Amino acid sequence: MRKMAHLFPGQGIQKVGMGKYFSRTVENLLMAEDPKLLEVAWVGPQEELNKTINAQPAITLMQVSLAEDLDKPDLAVGHSLGEYAALWEAGVWDLQSLYKVVKARGYYMQELCPDGWLIALRDRESADFVVNAFKGRVFYSNINSQRQVLVGGIIEDLPAVEATLKEERIAYKRIQGNKPFHTPYLEKASKAFYEFLLTVEGKDPAFDVYLNIADDVVTDYGEIVKLLAESLAKPVDWTRTVAFLESKNFDMLVEINLDPLLAKLTGQKVVLVHELATL
Template sequence: MTKMAFVFPGQGAQYPGMGKELATRYRGSRSVFEQVDHELGFPLSELCFNGPEADLKLTENTQPAILTMSIAAWQALTDEGVQPDFVAGHSLGEYSALVASGALPLVEAVQLVRGRGRYMQEAVPVGQGAMAAILGMPPERVDAVCREAAQGMVVSPANLNTLEQTVIAGHIEAVQRAGALAKVRGAKRVLTLPVSAPFHCALMQPARERLALDLEAAVFADLSVPLITNVDADVIMTAEQARDALCRQVTSPVRWLESVQRMAELGVSTFVEVGPGKALTGMIRRILPEAIVFNVEDEKSLMAFMAICHV
């Protein structure tokens, strides 16, 4: 029996206008935005629907905005009777996945990611950290390049996205050294990413410590749908495992490649990216060319997916 996974995007997927059509057309999606607006005390929905883009890009807004939009899309799918066998999320998307799994109430998740965004932003002074995408080099070789380039500084794989794409993070000088060395060692391209902090590396330890206090105070439940974690690329089912995974995630690489491979091992052949953009859709197609992959972010994409479901 083939299985289906819902996967949820992370930071960078946002765009002005996201969720507007869903909120207009679907009562459940509209209710999600209304809940979050009430919880935050300001109209996040307006920022999602109309921008401006500059405000939407601010980390403390971006993280709750993507989470809310993703859950609005998930609610539309749920209201149509679609249930996944597994869930997973890329970085920030893991919070969306935990809401979808029943482990975390939406309003709790929104407050957690708002703090998470602020803590990650404040962990490293602006201009001291960087991230870069290494293209056309296997993950294990990128790891070796980082070790060689570190020279007492921090630089390490942060997002292991596909066999051909690994994002590195750390001190800006070390990231630059690693990028230059990767080119010498055969990488096709090195792209410096326009991010405000070096996420998912040891420099995020101050953010991890602050977030740990929030996670300890948050109310988690055991999961009703199995989740594949970023940190271990394996299944969790308990509240304590979820709390631990979110804490460790801040300073650990996102093992997306291994997570997708693990879901395939568990029988998943259909993946639905739930939320803004198609970044994960593209990655999954590169990892598993034979997989059936959809994205659901508006009425058109939802209807296209539902048409296939009813065949």
């Protein structure tokens, strides 16, 4: 049998109309728990869907819909939010518990984080420069590849940061959203989310799930809960996940998504879930 890993992307892939990819099971859940989210996923508006409290459960439930009939992989990984669908696939939570977890995660990240920004830079050297120039104010958020590094901070520092980047002729791009996710500015959200997770019943994973913050497979539910909460306030280093995947010599990597995203950041051959039927 082929050795396979499933890859689940994170926030940012939400778009109006994604509701048509929801399975009947997911639709039934939302009709009972959150009919407004079901409507927003179908018809928008996009601004409402982009809100973290809506985007996170919508993305996760779409991933559940795409993965629920697949054979279980040998390993599941996720980029930030994607780790929650990976854990669901491994049997850590049932669908209703998963929905409650990602809804709460979205709420705490949206409400308990100051307004801010994320900027994408082209290399680690540029990111190091900005973080050091604004030490204690600007932090790493995502290291997606050697060519895409995100840093973030609070809104009042943005004019000075942009002025410095322009003065140093460092190319950058503002990222959609107004929160400095995966930085120490989410410490309050992290603590609140941990207290919430302690109330949610879960199981140890039925197969391997790699958590980026741990830089390894984690098998104990109590440890998973602790790490998930901590990860809100710490950067995501996707390059570590890529290195882990490379070390395990998988025969196939499958991205659980409608369009390639992690495939572009992984540096290995990755197929989309809908392509499996043709292989």
